[in-house]
Amino acid sequence: ATPMSVMVGVGKAAEAGVLIRNGAALQTAAKITAMILDKTGTITQGAPRVTDILASEGFEQDQVLRLAATLESGSEHPLALAILDSARESGLEPGKVSHFDAITGQGVQAEVEGKTLLLGNERLMRDRGIALEGAVERGQGLAAEAKTPIYFAVDQKLAAIIAVADPIKADSVAAIRRLQQSGIRVVMLTGDNRATAQAVARQAGITEYFAEVMPEDKSAKVQELQGQGEIVGMTGDGINDAPALAMANVGFAIGTGTDVAIESSDVTLMRGSLHGLADAIAVSRATLRNIK
């Protein structure tokens, strides 16, 4: 394509709220054969909310929620914000935290009021030797409803399962269908558990997904598809996504996402909608078709 036609294409995309950083990205976008989509905040709204608190025998819902919120006051993870919001809405004041520690891709731990608290996924509980008994089945039941089960242990004993839901964006299904109809292989990528990932993927109309991917392994998934001969687009919003966005042939950031994701990307979707992906690819293909 001529420099002039590329400029026109970049301008057209901008009118649709799609900011393309450079002409090379516009030209590569036409050749994308596979698109990896992060789940949380990319396919979903990214504003998770607590829906269920299943307290174990000997624990009260409010007590569990207040302790969990106290623990999460040290975290900026979207799941932490959901738990803090829920506590606030119930009028619960978080207490004081000490020895706070985030376990990347798994959860958080701290000392609160002389108790040792641990909050996170099933794997974290298993790693720390927390007895789960029937809890895993209950967690799986929540996951089948596309909710994320978070396990909460107090002094090495399972105190509750807290379920968090993060609905998909209203137009994600239609936008994903447009990508698929233009011949692109769409793959979902998430750190979330397999059962929740499967339920969300199904809602989104995606058959292929990678679940339980640790943040540092997201870019390896991009390379894996590139190794299969795919020209890979990656779309994400989080700090965790930045290396994968940089590794992809074209990185797309959600405009409402983190600065790091935007800086690591070639394209920014200002409207936050995944329709921007199909728009960008359509403009790119038209640009290359018209002027060869």
Ligand code: ADP
């Ligand atoms: P994602 O944001 O795609 O779910 P992460 O790698 O950030 O991926 O987290 C993976 C999983 O680790 C979460 O689904 C959750 O189960 C657990 N986790 C991580 N951070 C926290 C936290 N602050 N509170 C509770 N659970 C957490």
Ligand code: MG
């Ligand atoms: Mg995300």
